[in-house]
Amino acid sequence: MSLYPFARSVVAGILKPTYRIKVEGLENFPRDGGVFLCTNHISNYDPPVVGITAPRKVFFMAKAELFKVPILKDLLMNFGTFPVNRGGSDREALRTGLKILKEGNVLGFFPEGTRSKDGELGKGLPGAGFFALRSNAAVVPCAIIGPYKPFKTLRVVYGKPINMDEYREKKITTEEMSGIIMGEIGKLLKK
Structure with a gap:
């Protein structure tokens, strides 16, 4: 039996009241099929x-x-997290990510590759473009708008899926696609 539902409810019971988490745009999140969820990265708390x-x-x-x-x-491992060796191309991690998307699951991804030190949106790494272009998953941008301070409101905004058809037809590069994804995250941050 998976620990995920139990752990999720315990973590929600701690984080939601502590950071007064407000969620927006859930109607944009596909209910089924593969979803490549890309968000900014401002804290170690972002994944939970x-x-x-x-x-x-x-x-x-x-x-x-x-x-x-x-x-x-x-x-x-119990929560469905898998390892990636940073600083190069980790083929096993790429294969695992594509498999998750192909099986109709949600792959959460931080395109910046590391936490932002100043809270500003950084440059997206090519891995984001790779998953977006190589899978048939819906690409959903997400913005976490802080600060992570107890009893201050933290917003999580889910944007509309990016229309990938035009980008796949144009055969754009993974770097260009990563830039487009970061641009969509940036728009959510400015709302």
Whole structure:
């Protein structure tokens, strides 16, 4: 039996009242099929916050170093998180991500690759464009609008899926696609 539903309710019971989480745009989130969910990254709390606000289970990739801690590794694996070696092309992580999307699940992704030190939106890495262009998943931008301060409102905004047909037809590069995704996240941050 999966720990996910239980852990999700426990984490929601802690984070939602602490950060007064307000969720917007849930009507934009596809109810079925593969979803490539791309969001900005401002805190270590971002994955659990996305996990408790998204209407479906979200699978994340996380830096491989976290999987070297025995208890943490077991927890991460139980929650559907898989390792990625940062700093290069991790073919196994790419295959795992595509498989998750092909099976009709939700892959949560932080295109910046690391947390923003100043809260500003950084440049997206090509991995975001890779998953968007190589899968048939809906590409959903998401913005986490802070701060993460107790009893201050934290907003999670889900945008409309990006129309991928035109970009696939134009055969744009993964870098260009990542830039488009970051642009959509940026628009949500400015709302």
